[in-house]
Amino acid sequence: MATVAASVLVLNAGYEPLHRVTVRHAIKMLHREVAVVEESRAGLTFGPYPFPTVLRLIRYVAMKWRYATGGAPLCTKDGVKRRDKVCAYCGGPAETVDHVLPKSRGGASTWTNLVAACSPCNHAKANRTPDEAGMRLQVQPYVPAYAA
Ligand SMILES: [Zn+2]
Numbered sequence: 001m002a003t004v005a006a007s008v009l010v011l012n013a014g015y016e017p018l019h020r021v022t023v024r025h026a027i028k029m030l031h032r033e034v035a036v037v038e039e040s041r042a043g044l045t046f047g048p049y050p051f052p053t054v055l056r057l058i059r060y061v062a063m064k065w066r067y068a069t070g071g072a073p074l075c076t077k078d079g080v081k082r083r084d085k086v087c088a089y090c091g092g093p094a095e096t097v098d099h100v101l102p103k104s105r106g107g108a109s110t111w112t113n114l115v116a117a118c119s120p121c122n123h124a125k126a127n128r129t130p131d132e133a134g135m136r137l138q139v140q141p142y143v144p145a146y147a148a
Helices: 023-031 077-084 119-125
Strands: 007-011 017-022 035-046 049-057 096-099 114-117
Touching: 007 023, 017 023, 023 035, 023 049, 077 096, 077 114, 096 119, 114 119
Parallel strands: 007 049
Antiparallel strands: 007 017, 035 049, 096 114
């Protein structure tokens, strides 16, 4: 059975590879203008968009951050809330931080597994993945970039 060469590489604003998403998800990111197409498949389109193979996130906020050390910035709950600003599931005010893959199931407390969330979404999702909970991440968690 043919697959729709289904994955799109997502780069963060600093061009570091983050992860892969489905084409459908990639198109949603384009539609919401959180990412731009870096590379596309020649001659193919997906609705109004070029058929993406590589996306890059647009994250102006993250670019303001400056860290003294050369390594990845330490992941903290406050940092995740600063990065995301709003609940990753509903876009409302975020009071808490959610493990996308629940901690109890091996999810790490890392930039790419934590998102800001409001209490109702956090409770609704509970000990499940977003897919299991039927909840959609509206943002892709990423490691914040350093200031240029
Ligand atoms: Zn929410």
